[in-house]
Amino acid sequence: MASYSINVNGEKRTVDVASDTPLLWVLRDSLGLVGTKYGCGIAQCGACTVHLNGNAVRSCSLPVSALGNANIVTIEGLSKEGDHPVQQAWQEVDVPQCGYCQAGQIMSASALLAKNPKPNDEQIETAMNGNICRCGTYHRVKEAIVLASSKI
Amino acid sequence: METMTKSNRRDFIKLSLTAGGGLVLGFQWKASAAMGMLDEAAPAADVIFNSYLSISPDDVITIFSPNPELGQNIRTSFPMIVAEELEADWKKVKVVQAMLDSKKFERQLTGGSGAIPHSWERLRKAGATAKHMLVEAAAKRWSVSSSTLKAETGKVIHPDGRSLTYGELATEAATMEVPKEVKLKDKKDFKIIGTSVRNVDNKEMVTGKPLFGVDFYREGMLHAMIQRPEAFGMKIKSVDSAAAKAMPGIVDVVTFKNNVAVVGKSNWEILKARKLLKIEYEKDGNIESTSDHDRLFKELLDKPEVAVKRKDGDVEAAFKGAAKTIKREYQCPFLSHSPMEPMNFFAHVRADGVELVGPSQTPEAARGATATLLGVAPDKITLELTRLGGGFGRRLKTDFVLEAAELSSIIKAPVKVTWTREDDMMGGSYRPAVRYRFEAALDTSGKMIGYRLRGIGINSGNPTREDNFPSGAVDNLLIEGEEYKSPITTGAWRAPITNFLAFAEQAFLDEVALAAGKDPVQFRLELLDRAKQTPVGAIKYDIDRMKTVIQTVAEKSGWGKKKNLAQGFSVYFSHRSYVAQVAEVEMKKGTPVLKKIYAVSDCGIVINMSGARQQVTGGIVDGLGHALYEASPSKMVQPNKGTLTTTASSVLKKCPKWKFILSTTVLTPPDWVSLRFHPQVVPWPTQSSKPPASVCITNHSHCKKK
Numbered sequence: 001m002a003s004y005s006i007n008v009n010g011e012k013r014t015v016d017v018a019s020d021t022p023l024l025w026v027l028r029d030s031l032g033l034v035g036t037k038y039g040c041g042i043a044q045c046g047a048c049t050v051h052l053n054g055n056a057v058r059s060c061s062l063p064v065s066a067l068g069n070a071n072i073v074t075i076e077g078l079s080k081e082g083d084h085p086v087q088q089a090w091q092e093v094d095v096p097q098c099g100y101c102q103a104g105q106i107m108s109a110s111a112l113l114a115k116n117p118k119p120n121d122e123q124i125e126t127a128m129n130g131n132i133c134r135c136g137t138y139h140r141v142k143e144a145i146v147l148a149s150s151k152i
Numbered sequence: 153m154e155t156m157t158k159s160n161r162r163d164f165i166k167l168s169l170t171a172g173g174g175l176v177l178g179f180q181w182k183a184s185a186a187m188g189m190l191d192e193a194a195p196a197a198d199v200i201f202n203s204y205l206s207i208s209p210d211d212v213i214t215i216f217s218p219n220p221e222l223g224q225n226i227r228t229s230f231p232m233i234v235a236e237e238l239e240a241d242w243k244k245v246k247v248v249q250a251m252l253d254s255k256k257f258e259r260q261l262t263g264g265s266g267a268i269p270h271s272w273e274r275l276r277k278a279g280a281t282a283k284h285m286l287v288e289a290a291a292k293r294w295s296v297s298s299s300t301l302k303a304e305t306g307k308v309i310h311p312d313g314r315s316l317t318y319g320e321l322a323t324e325a326a327t328m329e330v331p332k333e334v335k336l337k338d339k340k341d342f343k344i345i346g347t348s349v350r351n352v353d354n355k356e357m358v359t360g361k362p363l364f365g366v367d368f369y370r371e372g373m374l375h376a377m378i379q380r381p382e383a384f385g386m387k388i389k390s391v392d393s394a395a396a397k398a399m400p401g402i403v404d405v406v407t408f409k410n411n412v413a414v415v416g417k418s419n420w421e422i423l424k425a426r427k428l429l430k431i432e433y434e435k436d437g438n439i440e441s442t443s444d445h446d447r448l449f450k451e452l453l454d455k456p457e458v459a460v461k462r463k464d465g466d467v468e469a470a471f472k473g474a475a476k477t478i479k480r481e482y483q484c485p486f487l488s489h490s491p492m493e494p495m496n497f498f499a500h501v502r503a504d505g506v507e508l509v510g511p512s513q514t515p516e517a518a519r520g521a522t523a524t525l526l527g528v529a530p531d532k533i534t535l536e537l538t539r540l541g542g543g544f545g546r547r548l549k550t551d552f553v554l555e556a557a558e559l560s561s562i563i564k565a566p567v568k569v570t571w572t573r574e575d576d577m578m579g580g581s582y583r584p585a586v587r588y589r590f591e592a593a594l595d596t597s598g599k600m601i602g603y604r605l606r607g608i609g610i611n612s613g614n615p616t617r618e619d620n621f622p623s624g625a626v627d628n629l630l631i632e633g634e635e636y637k638s639p640i641t642t643g644a645w646r647a648p649i650t651n652f653l654a655f656a657e658q659a660f661l662d663e664v665a666l667a668a669g670k671d672p673v674q675f676r677l678e679l680l681d682r683a684k685q686t687p688v689g690a691i692k693y694d695i696d697r698m699k700t701v702i703q704t705v706a707e708k709s710g711w712g713k714k715k716n717l718a719q720g721f722s723v724y725f726s727h728r729s730y731v732a733q734v735a736e737v738e739m740k741k742g743t744p745v746l747k748k749i750y751a752v753s754d755c756g757i758v759i760n761m762s763g764a765r766q767q768v769t770g771g772i773v774d775g776l777g778h779a780l781y782e783a784s785p786s787k788m789v790q791p792n793k794g795t796l797t798t799t800a801s802s803v804l805k806k807c808p809k810w811k812f813i814l815s816t817t818v819l820t821p822p823d824w825v826s827l828r829f830h831p832q833v834v835p836w837p838t839q840s841s842k843p844p845a846s847v848c849i850t851n852h853s854h855c856k857k858k
Contacts, residue, residue, distance in 0.1 A: 017418075017420070018400070018420070018421070018424075020420075020424075021420045025418060025420040028419070029418040029419055029420070030418070032369065033360075034360070034366070034367040035359070035360015035361070035362075036360070037364075037366070037541075038366060038419075038570075039492055039493075039494075039573065040573040041423075041572060042573075045492070047492060074360065075358075076359070076360045078359075082355060082358065082359035087358040087359065090354070090358045091350060091354040091355060091358060094348070094350045094351055094354065094762045094766070096223075096351055096353070096354060096357045096358070097223035097224075097766055097770055098223030098491070098492065098493070098539070098540060098543075099223070099353065099357035099363065099364075099539065099541070100364060100491075100492040100493045100541030100542060101492050102357050102358060103357075103360045132492070133492070134490060134491060134492045134542050134544075134774075135223045135492075135766075135770045135774075136769065136770035136772070136773025137766070137770065140766070
């Protein structure tokens with residue numbers, strides 16, 4: 001066990017965990033930020049996606065010891081009022097079915113648009129290819145990204 | 153036309169005021185014998201409370217939604233039905249997930265596409281009765297006849313334009329006489345039903361609120377993960393847990409039944425400790441491999457006699473006299489449900505009762521099984537439903553609830569058991585493996601004069617659906633089916649049996665059409681005409697509705713008229729819905745590339761158009777994913793590592809999900825009157841859209857490139 005000071009959603013948080021603890025479990029079990037989801041634990045489903053210095057990363061495969069001073073943003077910190085353009089578009093297009101994967105989808109989509117506000121179809125597909133939705137909401141995911149892009 | 157719905161003698165309405173004032177309305181259609189309120193014809197059932205809504209003085213309409221929500225959008229569609237008849241202002245409706253309560257609710261489960269058909273009428277009455285009483289309260293307040301008033305968007309309106317909100321009237325309305333009859337709306341007056349209403353939980357979902365079972369947290373709660381046998385047909389011989397127990401954060405390691413539970417303070421610590429368990433297993437019954445199953449399928453398909461499910465005419469004679477016969481076999485593997493949220497449940501077994509919290513499709517069954525397991529009276533058990541991160545049938549089972557309850561009773565502490573993805577894939581309850589043998593006999597004119605299907609399933613129940621089309625359209629028909637019992641756990645998997653039977657039936661019918669030299673669409677239409685004109689035996693599908701979806705999809709997709717494009721067709725009736733699909737496929741370097749799918753669904757009354765489209769498109773994506781990429785473990789003795797790379801969930805990643813467009817037409821039924829008297833034809837399209845999806849893309853190869 002060791003003490004780690006990490007930057008999450010603009011706040012310094014101190015956690016006392018083993019050095020190999022993935023960020024996913026730090027967020028969920030230590031900090032109570034459960035919006036970031038466990039889906040597979042091996043970076044294959046995308047449900048645990050967060051932003052690390054603005055990049056979409058799989059928190060299940062990122063040990064706490066590797067975080068350093070990086071800025072981490074989770075779905076809870078994407079916007080104060082839940083009104084990030086991607087979050088708004090997701091509601092407008094009525095994307096979720098069961099909803100479990102959607103936080104990860106939104107984090108991938110918002111990271112894409114931050115870097116490339118006007119992505120083409122292929123760029124959207126590439127950026128979103130690692131996020132699995134078992135309900136099959138893919139068409140609306142894409143529609144919402146296109147909508148959010150038009151408003152940024 | 154208006155519908156008058158009469159409450160019968162067994163019906164009564166329970167009314168009470170909420171603590172802060174306001175109207176609470178509950179419906180109980182049947183009363184128990186113990187209450188002495190029923191006539192002799194009433195079933196000896198407990199008190200059943202069908203719907204529940206409250207209106208607060210500050211105008212919040214709270215609608216309790218009893219059924220588990222797993223993405224089928226019931227938490228939006230149920231309240232829409234109540235709000236429609238109530239003439240509520242949808243913006244003021246608050247939806248609350250009801251706890252398990254068998255006294256208040258009936259059929260509080262999610263499965264079989266049955267929730268809307270079951271509750272349609274009672275949800276409407278719940279809204280209509282409340283509206284009636286609010287209008288009466290306003291009439292009394294204004295000293296006018298209630299017939300001069302109208303209810304609209306959460307208000308009762310006076311002819312002179314004055315209005316009172318439902319909130320202002322709620323307390324007084326509770327004192328009004330409960331109507332013996334309520335007037336239900338005509339469908340042409342629907343303002344909410346049939347429109348696109350966004351999911352009531354969207355905001356919570358897109359902001360990461362704790363909605364799911366895995367998100368549940370209770371102060372002092374422990375976490376646990378369970379090591380289960382590595383193959384079906386094995387049991388624990390010995391457990392050495394010393395190393396695991398010595399790991400930081402580990403509270404205990406407990407062995408019960410065939411489970412070794414690692415209990416600790418955090419999931420990561422448990423995951424690490426679990427790897428240090430040393431468990432020896434021994435054989436406990438058959439350990440079967442996929443090659444055993446292949447051999448078994450062959451043996452059973454060749455068996456002289458198999459249980460007959462349906463027999464029309466003389467099949468033997470038809471085949472003897474046939475000008476041409478076609479024989480094909482189709483097989484599907486076991487397949488994990490793999491909902492995105494892995495199995496989990498919270499349990500706290502105390503001396504005075506049991507608390508259960510989590511995602512279950514069958515909360516009542518889970519409580520019943522827990523009561524039996526622990527020897528606790530069911531009324532000492534509470535079950536709180538969370539949102540379900542998918543289900544697909546996996547959460548119809550109670551195993552994951554019982555494990556949590558048993559573990560909590562042993563360690564005497566509140567505990568949440570979480571499965572890893574590997575646990576879920578290896579210890580799941582799979583779609584049964586099945587193999588079908590189809591045979592058809594044609595006469596010289598290409599008419600199908602004989603049809604034979606033999607289905608063998610492993611833990612499948614009845615592997616066939618003997619009354620499916622083309623039953624009723626063929627003079628000589630024989631459907632046989634048999635189940636083989638295996639230690640492998642199986643269960644209902646989205647559109648049970650039909651999820652693959654549709655593929656086999658529709659692929660085979662295309663083969664027969666080809667052999668007969670007929671267009672696949674025309675071939676089906678001719679069979680349906682035949683069933684209509686001279687039906688053979690019982691017909692359990694609506695011929696006209698099936699024809700309509702076929703003709704509509706053919707027209708909208710330009711069937712047979714598109715150049716440089718292959719088209720595939722399929723049609724299916726299951727779960728009370730009719731769906732026809734056409735796939736457009738382009739051959740690129742010898743590989744079929746799916747470009748577009750047209751889907752026409754007649755699923756009866758559409759409650760929420762946005763939700764209906766979601767279910768149809770989601771079902772298609774699911775069908776495509778599994779048809780194109782599914783894999784089964786090669787040896788059940790040592791299942792694959794159960795990662796996402798070889799099984800269902802990952803495949804959607806590879807699915808050409810952006811490469812096609814879905815053009816979904818959701819039809820409303822042509823005959824509203826028949827619908828009203830047969831509420832069973834008001835289904836939900838969740839399950840019906842999936843079965844035909846997998847085959848319409850395969851069937852493109854049966855259609856000549858135009």
